[in-house]
Amino acid sequence: MTATAALGGTTADAPAVGVPGPLRAARDRLQRALEQRRDGTPAPLVVPLGAADALGGGPTAGTGRGGAPADPFAEQRSAATVHLTAQAVLVGPWGGDGTAPACGRCLAMRWQRLRTRTERDALETGGAVRAAGEWPVLPAHVLDAVRALHEAAAGGELRPGGQQSPADRALPQVSRLDLETLAVRTFPLLAEPLCPHCGPSGADSPEAAARLRPVARPKPDAGSYRLRPASSYPMPLQALANPVTGVLGAGTWINVTSPTTAPVAGSVFMRGYAGLTDVTWSGQGNGFDTSRELAFLEGLERYAGTHRRRRGALLTAAYSDIRDEALDPAECGLYAPETYRDDPMVAPFDPHREIPWVWGFSLRDERPVLVPARLAYYSAGLAADNFVFECSNGCAIGSCLEEAVLGGLLELIERDAFLLAWYGGTPLTEIDLRTAGGAVAAMAARAAMQGYDVHAFDNRIDLAVPVVTALAVRRDGGPGSFSFGAGASLDPWAALEGALSEVLTYIPHLPRQVAERRGELEAMADDFGKVLHLKDHAQLYGLPRMTPHVRTYLEPPRKEPAESLWEGWERRQRPRTGDLADDLALCRDELVRAGHDVIVVDQTTPEQERIGLCTVATLVPGLLPIDFGWRRQRAPLMPRLRTAARRAGLRSADLTDSEIRMVPHPFP
Numbered sequence: 001m002t003a004t005a006a007l008g009g010t011t012a013d014a015p016a017v018g019v020p021g022p023l024r025a026a027r028d029r030l031q032r033a034l035e036q037r038r039d040g041t042p043a044p045l046v047v048p049l050g051a052a053d054a055l056g057g058g059p060t061a062g063t064g065r066g067g068a069p070a071d072p073f074a075e076q077r078s079a080a081t082v083h084l085t086a087q088a089v090l091v092g093p094w095g096g097d098g099t100a101p102a103c104g105r106c107l108a109m110r111w112q113r114l115r116t117r118t119e120r121d122a123l124e125t126g127g128a129v130r131a132a133g134e135w136p137v138l139p140a141h142v143l144d145a146v147r148a149l150h151e152a153a154a155g156g157e158l159r160p161g162g163q164q165s166p167a168d169r170a171l172p173q174v175s176r177l178d179l180e181t182l183a184v185r186t187f188p189l190l191a192e193p194l195c196p197h198c199g200p201s202g203a204d205s206p207e208a209a210a211r212l213r214p215v216a217r218p219k220p221d222a223g224s225y226r227l228r229p230a231s232s233y234p235m236p237l238q239a240l241a242n243p244v245t246g247v248l249g250a251g252t253w254i255n256v257t258s259p260t261t262a263p264v265a266g267s268v269f270m271r272g273y274a275g276l277t278d279v280t281w282s283g284q285g286n287g288f289d290t291s292r293e294l295a296f297l298e299g300l301e302r303y304a305g306t307h308r309r310r311r312g313a314l315l316t317a318a319y320s321d322i323r324d325e326a327l328d329p330a331e332c333g334l335y336a337p338e339t340y341r342d343d344p345m346v347a348p349f350d351p352h353r354e355i356p357w358v359w360g361f362s363l364r365d366e367r368p369v370l371v372p373a374r375l376a377y378y379s380a381g382l383a384a385d386n387f388v389f390e391c392s393n394g395c396a397i398g399s400c401l402e403e404a405v406l407g408g409l410l411e412l413i414e415r416d417a418f419l420l421a422w423y424g425g426t427p428l429t430e431i432d433l434r435t436a437g438g439a440v441a442a443m444a445a446r447a448a449m450q451g452y453d454v455h456a457f458d459n460r461i462d463l464a465v466p467v468v469t470a471l472a473v474r475r476d477g478g479p480g481s482f483s484f485g486a487g488a489s490l491d492p493w494a495a496l497e498g499a500l501s502e503v504l505t506y507i508p509h510l511p512r513q514v515a516e517r518r519g520e521l522e523a524m525a526d527d528f529g530k531v532l533h534l535k536d537h538a539q540l541y542g543l544p545r546m547t548p549h550v551r552t553y554l555e556p557p558r559k560e561p562a563e564s565l566w567e568g569w570e571r572r573q574r575p576r577t578g579d580l581a582d583d584l585a586l587c588r589d590e591l592v593r594a595g596h597d598v599i600v601v602d603q604t605t606p607e608q609e610r611i612g613l614c615t616v617a618t619l620v621p622g623l624l625p626i627d628f629g630w631r632r633q634r635a636p637l638m639p640r641l642r643t644a645a646r647r648a649g650l651r652s653a654d655l656t657d658s659e660i661r662m663v664p665h666p667f668p
Contacts, residue, residue, distance in 0.1 A: 021131060022131045022133070022134045022135055022136075023048050023050075023051050023084070023086070023131065024048070026048075026084060026135075026136050026137075026138050027046055027047070027048045027084050029138055029143075030046050030084055030089070030138055030143065031043070031045075033138075033143040033146070033147065034046065034082065034146070034147060034150065037147050044080070044081045044150055044154075045076055045079055045080045045081065045082070046080065046082045047077055047080040047082075047083055047084070047104065047108075048073065048083075048084050048085070049083045049084065049085045049090070049108055049111055049112070050085050050086055050112075050115070050119070050123070052070070052072060052123065053070070053071055053112070053123045053124050054071055054077065054108035054109055054111075054112045054123075055109055055112055055113070055124065056070060056071060056124065074105075077103075077104045077105040077108050078105040078195075078196075078197040078198075079103070079104060080104035081093070081094070081104060081150070081153075082146065082150060083107060083108065083111075084136070085111075086135055086136050087136070087178065087179055088176050088177055088179055089142075089146050089149075089176075089179065090107065090111070090174050090175070090176050090244065091146070091149050091153050091174070091177065092153065092172065092173055092174035092189065093106070093107060093174055093189050094153040094154070094172065094173055094174075094175075095153075095156075095158070095160065095172055095173045096170060096171050100171055100172070100190065100191055100610060101172065101191065102172045102190065102191035102192070102195075102198055103191075103195065103197050103198050105192070105195045105196070105197055105198070106190075106191050106192040106195045107174055107189055109194065110189065110190075110192055110245040110247065111244060111245065113268065113269065113270075114243060114244070114249070114250050117276050120269060120271070120276060121276065124271065137179075138179075141182075142179060142182070145177055145182050146177060149175055149184060153173075153175060158175060158186065160173055160186060160188065161185070161238070163238070164188060164238050165234075165235070165236060165238070166234070167234040167236040167237075167239075168188040168236045168237065168238045168239055169188070170236075171188040171189055171190060171236060171239055173186050173187065173188055173189065174186065174187050174188075174189050174244055174245055175187075176244050185244075187239070187242045187243075187244045187245050187246075188236060188238050188239040188242075188245065189239065189245040190236065190240075190245070190247055190607050190610075191606070191607075193309045193310060193311070193605055193606045193607070194309065194311060196311070199310075199311045199606070200310070200311065200606055201311050201312055202310070202311075202312055204312060204314055204315065205359060206359050206368035208359065208602070209359035209360055209361045209368040209369075209601075209602070210361060210367075210368055212360070212361035212401060212600045212616075213361070213366070214363070214401065214402045214405065214581045214584055215401075215402070215581060216581050217402045217403070217579060217580035218578060219578050219579065219580050222577070222578045223491060225403070225406060225489065225490060225491070225494075225580070225583060226398070226399070226403065227398075227399045227400065227403055227580065228399050230290070230294055230297055231289075231290075231293055233297075233399075233611050233613065234612070235293070235296055235611060237292075237296065240296055240299065240300070241296075241299075247303065247607060248266055248268055248281065248296070248300070248303060249266040249267050250266075251266065252264055252265065252292065252295065253265055253266070254288055258508055259446065259449065259450060259508055260446045260447070260450065260505065260507065261286065261291070261501070261504055261505055262284075262285055262286060262287050262288045262290075262291050263282055263283070263284055263291060264283050264288055264291040264292045265280055265281065265282035265283075265295060266280070266282075266295060266299060267279060267280040267281070270306045270307070270379055271379075272306065272307075272379030272380065272381065273379070273380070273382070273383075273386060273389075274389075279302055279379075281295055281296075281298040281299035281302055282294075282295050283295030283296075283297075283298065284501060284504075297397055297613075298397075300397060300605075300607070300608055300611075301392075301395060301397040301615055302392060303605065303607075304395075304397070304603040304604065304605045304608060304615040305377065305378060305392050305395040305603055305615065305617060306377060306379035306380070307379060308358070308373070308376075308377050308380060308603075309603075309605040309607075310605075310606075314357060314358060315356070315357045315358075315359075315370065316354050316356050317354055317355075317357060318352050318354050319349075319351040319352075319355075320351045320352050322357070322370055325368075325369065325370050326357065326370035326371075327360075327369055327372070327375075327597075328621075329349050329372050329374075329375065329387060330349060331622055332375060332619065332621050332625060332634075333388070333624075333625050333634030333635070333637065334348075334387065334388065334634060335388065335631075335632055335633075335637075336631075336637060339631050339632060342631070343631060343632070345386065345389075346386050346387065346388065346389070346632070347386050348387060349387035349388075350387075353384055354384060355372055355373070355374070355382070355384050356372075356374075356382065356385065357370040357371060357372060357373060358370070358371055358373050358376050358377075358601055359601075360599045360600055360601040360602075360617075360619070361600050361601075362598065362599050363405075363588050363598040363600060364588070364596075364597045364598050365597065369597075369599055371599060371601055371619060372385060373385070374386075374387070374388065374390060375388070375617075375619060376601040376603070376619075377603070378391050378392055378395070388634070389627070389629075389632060390625075391534075391626060391627070391628065393412065393625060393626050394408045394409075394411055394412045394618040394619060394620070395408060395603065395616070395617050395618075396408035396411060396615070396616060396618070397608070397614070397615045398613070398614055398615075399612060399613065400580075400614055401600075401602075401614050402580045402581055402584050403580060403614070404614045404615060404616045405584055405616055405618055406580065406583055406584045406587065408600075408616055408617065409584070409587040409588070409591070409598065409618050409620070410465065410488040410489060410490075410587065411488070411618075412618060412620050412623055413463055413465050413467060413488050413587065413590075413591075413623075414467050414486050414487065414488035415486070415623075415624070415625070415667070416463075416620075416623040416624045416640075417460065417461050417463070417469075417486075417488070418467070418469055418484075418626075418665070418667055419624040419626065419635045419665060419667075420461045420624060420640070420641060420644050420645065421457075421459055421461065421469065422661060422665045422666070422667075423624075423635055423636055423660050423661050423662075423665070424644075424645055424655055424659075424661070425552055425659065425660075425661045426461065426552070426645055426650060427552055427556060427557045428457035428458060428552075429457065429458045429558050429559070430455055430456070430457055430458075430556040430558070430559040430560075431456040431457060431458060431468070431559070431560070431561075431562050431565060432559050432560060432561050432562065433454065433456060435561035435562055435563065436493075436496065436562050439497055440493075440496060440497060440500065443497070443500045444500070447472055447500075447503070447504060447507060450507050450508060451474055451475050451476060452472040452473060452474055452475065452483075452503075452507050453472070453473050453475060454470060454472050454473075454500060454503060455470065455471045455472075455553065456468050456469070456471075456496055456499060456500065457469045457470075457471070457553065457556065458560075458565050459486065460648075461644050461648050461650070462594060462644045462645070462647045462648035463590045463591070464569060464573050464590055465488060465490065465586075465587060465590060466488065466489060466490070466491075466492035466495045466566060466569060467486065467487070467488045467495060468486065468487050468488075468492070468496045468498070468499040469484065469485070469486045469499060469553075470484065470485040470486065470487075470496075470499035470500050470502065470503045471483070471484055471485075471503070471550075471553050472485075472503040472504075472506075472507050473554070474511070477544050478511065478544070479510075479511050479514040479515050479542055479543070479544070480507065480510035480511030480512075480513075480514050480542045481541065481542055481543060481544045481546065481547065482541040482542070482546065482547075482550055482666065483503045483506045483507050483510055483668070484502075484538070484541070484666045484667060484668060485500065485502025485505075485506070485668065486498075486499050486502065486667070487499035487500075487501075487502065490574055490575065490583055490586070490587075491574075492562070492565075492569065493562075506538065506668055510539070510542050513535075513539050513542065514539055514542035517539060521536075521540055521542065521543055522543065522545075524664075525540065525543055525545055525546065528630045528664050529630055529631055530630075531629065531630040531664045532630075533628060533629065534628040536628075536629075536664075537628055537664055537665060537667060537668070538667070538668040540664060540666070541666040549661070549663045550666075573586075591620050594647070595622065596620045596621060596622045596623060597620070597621055598619075598620055599619040599620070599621070600617070600618055600619075601616060601618075602614075602615075602616055603615040603616055603617055604616075622639070622640055623640065624638060624640055624641060626665075626667060630664045633664075633665075636660055636662060641655060641660065642654045642655040
C-alpha cells in the first residue's frame, strides 16, 4: 500500500465506550470536519490517544491488562492516520521507503510508552480515567490546520525533519501538530514488534535455538574484540529517542559539568513484575559523540533484555514435565528460605508449577535447551514464576552472535570474580598503576583532581580470563569514601581501563549522593536488611564507617607491575588467531572446565536486526549471580563460593560458612 493510500483511510463509526466525554466530543468533531473536506476521497479515520490502554487487549477482551478497560478503538487503530491527544494531533504514519512499514497501532503503542508514570498507571492498571474539563478545544483554525497537515502528508508534500539521518528518513513519519501553538514537528516511527498488524510472528522453537551455533568471524586485527566501531551502525537516532514515537525514551541529555567523562544518557519506563521501572541507559566516553553512540547501544541492549519483543506464545510447562530438555532453575541460585517466607514479591520455586520457558542453546552440549523466561528477560515475569529477580547480568549486544555472546560471558565472568573475592574475603594482588602509563595514567590523574586515589587489583580466581577490580578512595575520608568498579576482557589492558572508567563515572556524584541520603545510608549500615535497591549497594560504601569492610582492598598482600601479572596470559593463553569464534571458545572452555554449562538465548529485536545488531542473554548456571537487595542474595548460598578459591590453589580447603563475609557487596 502506498503512503498516500494509507493516509486516505476509510471513514468508520468507531466505538467510543470508555472514552471521556470531552475527548469523545472532540474526536467526533474532528472526524466530521475531515469528512466535510473529503473532495471525493475517503476521509481519514480519527482515533483518540490517552483515554484507553493501547498496549492491552481489544474490545472483545472485556478488560485489558491489570483490570484496565479494554481499548474500544483497538480494531481501528491500525488504519487510523489522525490521532487526537489532549495536547496535540498526530498525523501519520506517512512516507518512508517501504522497507519498514508501520501502522497507527504501532504509533499508539510507542506513544503510550512515553507517557508519565501517573498516566501509564491510570491507563494500564485499571485506574479510573475521567476528564478534568472541556478539553481538548478544537476551534475552526485548528480544524483547518489539521486538514491542511493531513492533506500535505497524503499528497506527498511533507518531508522528514532536516536533522534526520538516512536511517531515520527511510522510516514512516509522524507529524505532531501542537494544539496550543500550531507548531509542527515530524518524527520517524519504527514498527512496534508486538503490534498485531506489523510485528513479525513465529513461535519460539528448538530449531531456531539450534541456529545459535558460533561460526568463524575474522577480526580486523588479532587484538580487537569488536568487528566494527559503534559509529558504523545505521542508527535511526531520532526514531530511538523522541517525545512522540521514541523506542528508548523521549530524548537524551548530556552532563557538560562532569569532570571525568562526557556522559550521555536517556531513560524510559518499562513495565515489569514490580510495576513501572525507570530504565536508564547511558554512555561514558571521553567525548559526547562517542558517549552518545555507546548510550544508544546500551539502550537497545536493555530494550531487548527487559522483555521478549517477539509475537508468539511461549511454552508453558512444569519443570517436572520437561526436565530432560530444560535448565533446572535451582542451578542458577535461589534465595534463602527466610527470604521466601518474608518477602511477598517472591515465592519458592515449585517444579510442579507451570511457568513460561524460552528456547536457548547449550554451547557445551551443542543442543537446544529450555530456559525459564524469568531468567532470560529480567523485567518480564508472572506470579507463577516469581522465584527470583534477575538483572541485566550476562546480556550483551554486538554486530553478530559471536560478538554478543563473548561480551555476555565476559560480563558474567567479571561479576562472578568480583563476588568470589568480596564474599570470600580473598586478598587480591594490587596492580602497580605507575607501570601502566598512557590512558591509565590520565585516568588516575583525573581521579586525583577529584580528591581520590585509585587502585586496581588482579581479580582472577580460578578462571584464566583477565578480570580487574578498581577502587577509588577519597583522600580526606569524607562522604563518598569508596567507589568500586570492575572490568573483564581478553585484553588485560582493556579490562584495567574498563574498571577504572567505571569508578571515574561514579566519583564525581558519590559525595553528593551520600550527603543527600546520609540518614538512610547510616540506617543501612546499622541494619543491612534495609539495603533494598541497586543504588544502595554502591552508595552504602560512600560512608566512612564502612572502612573495616573494605580492609582487604586497602591492605593488599602485594603489588606488582601489570606486565608481570599478565605475562603468562599474554604468552601462553590469550588467543591470537584473528578469529572471534576462537576467543569465544576460550571463554566457553574455561567455564566448562570449571564445571559449568554455557547457554545462549537470542534476545534480538526486529529493530536491532534492521540496524545490524544482535543481542543475547548468556547464562552460566553455577557462576555467582549479581543481585541487589541484601535479602535477595543468591551468591552466599551457592557451592562455587566455597570451592573456587580452593580449586585455584588460593586456599587449602573449601571456604566455611563462618568465613564468608556476610556484608552487602559494593558493586555499582
